[in-house]
Amino acid sequence: MRDDRDKWAPAIGAERPAIKNTHLQLSVLKTQRQTLISGPYKKCLDICKLPRATSWPQTATGNNYAVRLRRDRILVIDGPSLDDGWHDDAGVSVSDMSSAYILVEIKGEAALDLLNRGADLNVDIASGSVVRSFRGFDVFIYRWQSETQFRMHFHHANLEAIWQLSQAFEKQIVEYNRR
Amino acid sequence: MSGFRVQNRGLIDRHKTLSFQFDGKSCTGHPGDTLASALLANGIKIMGRSFKYHRPRGVWGAWFDDSNAIFNISLGAIQLPNCPAATTYLEDGMQARSVNTFPSARFDIKGVLDWFSPFLPAGFYYKTFMRPNWHLFEPTIRKMAGLGKLDGNIIEEYQSDQIHQSCDLLIVGAGPAGLAAALSASQKGSSVVLVDDHDIAGGSSYQQQSNIENKPASLWIRDQIAAIAGNGGRILLSTTAYGIYDHNLVALIQDSGFGHAPRLWRMRAKRILIATGAIDRQITFANNDRPGIMSAVGALEFLGRYGVLVGKKIALLSNNSHTQNTANLLREAGAEVETFDTGDNSPVAIGGKKLRALNIDGKSHSCDVILASGGLTPVVHLWRHGGGRLEWNEAIQAFIPAQATTGMRAAGAANGIYELDEALADARAAALDQPSPKVQSAYQIKALLPDINSKKRQWIDFQHDVTVKDIELAARENYSSVEHLKRYTTLGMASDQGKTSNMAGLAVMASLQNRTISEVGTTTFRPPFVPVPFELYRGVKRQQLFNPPKRLALEAEHRNVGAAMGEYGGWLRPAWYGDDDPHNTIRKEVISARTHVAIIDASPLGKIEIMGPDAEKFINFVFYNTLTTLKPGKIRYALMLSERGIVYDDAVITRVDQNRFIISCSSSHVEGVNNALEGWRQDGNDPDRIFVHDTTQNWATITLSGPKAGELLSKLDMSIDLSPDAFPHMTFRQADFLSVPARISRVSFTGDPSYEISVPTLHASALWSAIAKAGKSVQAAFIGVEALSILRAEKGYIIVGKDTDGETMPHDIGFSQPRLRKESAFVGDRALHTHAANGQNRRQLVGLMVKGNECKIVTGAHLIDQSGSKPRSIGYVTSSYDSPTLAHPIALALLENGTARIGESVAVWNQGDIRQATIASACFYDKGGGLLNA
């Protein structure tokens, strides 16, 4: 019978100390609300009253903003409360996803170095969406407030794995800078 | 013995002395030495043995073009096999052993094999060892073969760093050409990355002690580096470009020192410039494999980089003008040098382990080293990886890059341009993607055709002991294609992958076939350019980070009550609870579920929402069952098929309102179902009228199942009427749980009344606590996935992929109606009416029973038909348990024509043992289904 309770370190959830060194800080942030809105792009923006959704390598600003996930989908951070389901008048579908996604912030001069160990990010290649594969995990990566400050969302069930990955990458960055 | 070390030359740090051992002998060297240079400085010439005949071997080249000196090296607890002596930097305390020798490279007992070489020609093993059987000979041959020894120890910290990067221009090779190109391109604002496999830039300038553009080479190099860095260019040293892959992806390996895992750069370059220089070609002459016969370029490298003079009395044998200055440089360093033209006289090396002389036209010239230069050979491997073509240049007797391919250029010596100033001009033009200036090469070379009639042995592949005679034999036996030649003789299959042997082999083949080298052609150049450790590809993807499972939001809660966590469908889930004997524990959990109520974390179940005005039409097409008749608030079980009609997944589908459905698919199929839904949505539908949101991870789901499920739920105070009439089986309610929206589905995977309660994951803990607290009064038990598997099997509920296989169609598992009656098109519909789908002997889902006192049937046992001469498989057992509820073993099986055979007996076959079972309906518990509606 499989009993792997000791094989896997217990999951500790979102409350955890930051990963930190002089060049880098990675920490879990709290949001009030994350809302998935699908529909024609303009209609998505209309219902949450935002002028645009951030794509790559644009920089999102403020606390209430949206990021572009697909041709017809955005994720709104700390936007208005909307009912789940189809909004016939607005022509969009809405799901509250506040519980689904973990949001982490990665900042510091080595932030991009860390991200480029998991994904292939090139600030010279624009992309319509902020969705990417990070070592096989679907994540949303975008700049926030400044060019060296990044935010990354992903499914909460992957938090332990992505955190462990980030710790391994941080170690590699320290090693790289040491040599 | 520092007799061969030359003062004031080389880049080594003479202030420090490093000690090491080679084949048990103590030696010293300096930081900056490679093992090869240090051994030469210690007067050691024999560094290895050849693979087949165990002939003594000295180092041929000074860098990657040596396949003779290969060591197992230990340093402290770390041991690495197959380290090339010429590219491994010396560290203090290294213990080096030549590979495949005993007791040492100098006195190797298997050296006697050379006496038998007449009986071991190319491919001899294809002609013998057949009778009575190859197995008789193979173990001995295996032991004889192989190079390095793997010690089996794992270096815990050996972990590669892997980085994605991109640049406008990647330049491979930081010799004069690469440096000049990097500066030119970076001046124009391009992002430039310059890589070099040495730990210092400068390339071939260390061979020739000449000025570059009127500056001493070291100053010129320093200035270039500073200017490149000033322009934002980056230089990666100790970094080898080992492969060019599709769409200009260059794989770079950066050395981190002995015993440390190298770094992998996946470099995406808009343009690539190959400035990898040229290596010396060997000369095919009698006894040319003797230790002490070396590449002339290699000798200058040993001198220029390591301050090592390879011999005191040197014979320089050359067919080209590049060696004009070589003799002078060696003489300046203190050697006595005699030069010889290859001409048409037949050179013969005289000596065994110790070289004594070079015979030319029968005249003996004593020497301790012969430097052989058969002409410069551009390093074009990467060019070929990148898809560039080669052309034969008669004037310089070499394959050089043909016209540029998209995004890739070659420059300098790699491009067949050997004069410094011309190479610099070529590189600067290439850097800016301008046409190269026409150059008139001053380089002179005589075509070098080997004497194929010589009676003496002339070596082509030093490591693999391939001689001219072997190639001649291969040609005579009509292994005439260059690939046949390579494979038959093993020419070029040594660990240098033909870097030293390829051209010589082609020349022999050309002579034998009376063709030109260009007509013979080359074999394929394949990555990696140099061998790279497997670790390079692994990096952090190891142990827990190798496909890590998803984690439940409630994991801490489960662990608090003693959950044994196990991996199911990509999630780490409670398998059972407690530390007692698992079988007994699981049995108790099942009984609790049947007698009272079970609490199950069902969060991984899919929750894919389909929304929009066309949602109904869409979902009715994608699923097998008719869903247009599903009313809001109701739930229906449905199957998803592939277009081949095979059951892909099963789901319960809830219609929330007119325009919104929730698909609760199997936990392991969420991604697949979601992708399939998106595919159909965008193909043939109006995607503005249908949307698919995978909200699985937004919701935590706790299932209450058992006779007291309703009672427990009622204690949670969610103000819903739980009477069976108000909230019947297969219906759905929305409610509030502590002011949070909650969903309750009355569906069952156990056969007992069950409620799936879902709340947003952030509130999962609160729900769990409330249920755990309320559960005490009804003797509720937490149960894990193992108990759930038994409960569902008792009821005959399938797990798709376990109880179905790649042939199972819905009518095989009891869902026949839509196939016959559904009035609209659906995925897989036509496939349900093919010859195979209509077949009489389809494997159908049934139950199997044995007597209560018998042991359970083995899952994976087959059901057989014994009517023929030998047993024939007619199905197999998919699930099997000792049923705690029924107190006898039960099993589910797929059986040919099974439903018609219910009540009959069937033979069950496992590894030759046969027993009998009774075929039953797949439902063992509450066959009438009355409990579900209670």
Added chain:
Amino acid sequence: MQQFPCPFCGLRNEQEFHFAGEAGKTRPDTMKEVSAEQWSAYLNHYNNPMGKTCEIWVHLPCQEYFVMQRDTVTMEVFASEQIRKDLK
């Protein structure tokens, strides 16, 4: 590691994509009579050209299905276009 152009996201590495079949196949109208030959051709007949080809791909992270023209020998990519109708 190839790079494919998602019509919405632009160039991304090949690991983010999934091959979803050759372009140009139409699902037979199964509400009408579909012969075994027609159905089998729909499921099983591929051009599988050596050289230029036209295929349906999906960019997994953003779930965009698109038609891509590329060369199966040189790996050159010529064009990509979304499969869904244009949004106003």
Added chain:
Amino acid sequence: MTKTYSAFNIIKEAFKGHKGWSPAWRSPKPKAQYEVIIIGGGGHGLATAYYLAKNHGVKDIAIVEKGWLGSGNTGRNTTAIRSNYFYPESCALYDLSVRLYEKLSIELNYNVMFSQRGLMVVFHSEAEMEMAVRGMNAMMLGGTDARLLDANEVKQRAPLLNYRADARYPIHGAVIQERGGTARHDAVAWGYARAADALGVDIIQNCEVKDVIIEGGTMTGVETNLGPIRASRFGAAIAGHSSVLARMAGYQLPIHSYALQAFVSEPLKPVIDVLAFSSTYGAYISQSDKGGLVIGGGLDRVPSYGQKGNMPMQENVLSGIVEFAPALAKVKLMRHWAGIVDVTPDSSPLIGPSGVEGLYINCGWGTGGFKAIPAGGYLFAHLLATGSHHEISRPFDPSRFQSAQLIDEGAASGIAH
């Protein structure tokens, strides 16, 4: 001239400087007309010609090969030979192959070095072990040898593998086929070529079929770079490129072409004496007689005809193999390459009429073509000689796709090899 290969003749020839060996095969000019033309001079094509001549007495045979013989997948695989399949049809087919391999060296008088060192499919969980039992019983009933090993027995057979507590996927057990193993791939092609040539088969290398000649719906010839060559029957065995000929002749196949990569390390002294497969790690490993570790894995994810390796699958396979056998982290990859394989929807081959009169096909072997060479040739020869199927090849007729009677080994085995 010395024709027969034996230790005695090697010794004899040694005293004559090996000058007396006769060519392994001729390089004939093509005649204008043959009875049968085999398109494709790989293992399957060469074996087909050999068995046509030997078993069926057909003497007037040519093989046309666009490159050098054995230049396709025959010379690009990981040399694994096994018959551990799930469906009885597959067991019959591949076990015929293993049985023919067992006698092949002596039959061809060419040592193909078939080394039956055992092939072990390793399983990593209880759920996988249940599947292992299902598969093992299927093999035994299908007439193939199979045995279940527990974790300790696996460790005895392959101490190199990962038995550490921190292994991502622990080893629960394995199913071993002792008769499985490896052979020297080139030697299989060369051995068949030499034996076919001795029976009078014309092996025409560097002869590329540019077009087919079809008259009145019947194939009557091929246009090649050496001119037209006619015949009354044609057999195509051109794995990886079957669709290219199909396009010329005007039929379609249920085939996608994919690159399948393979890897070999620098030679090591023996470290593993068995072939070890793990579908969970997506990789398998064996050690060649020369000492190189030969490693393979799954197909590329991008359909292609590009006969070269690429990084994404390398990372998958090599990271998998290192987790499977962590001591290999420091072993160096010496060379990697790729072959183009025909992949059918059910991962089983196609043997049968092409749809064009006179042209028969042998293709769709996917990742398993090398192990099937003797059986593929044997059965295809039967079809070409008699116009009808051998009982063993009948289930693999292309018509199975219309009747949907697939032999879905892909679904049964999880990972196709």
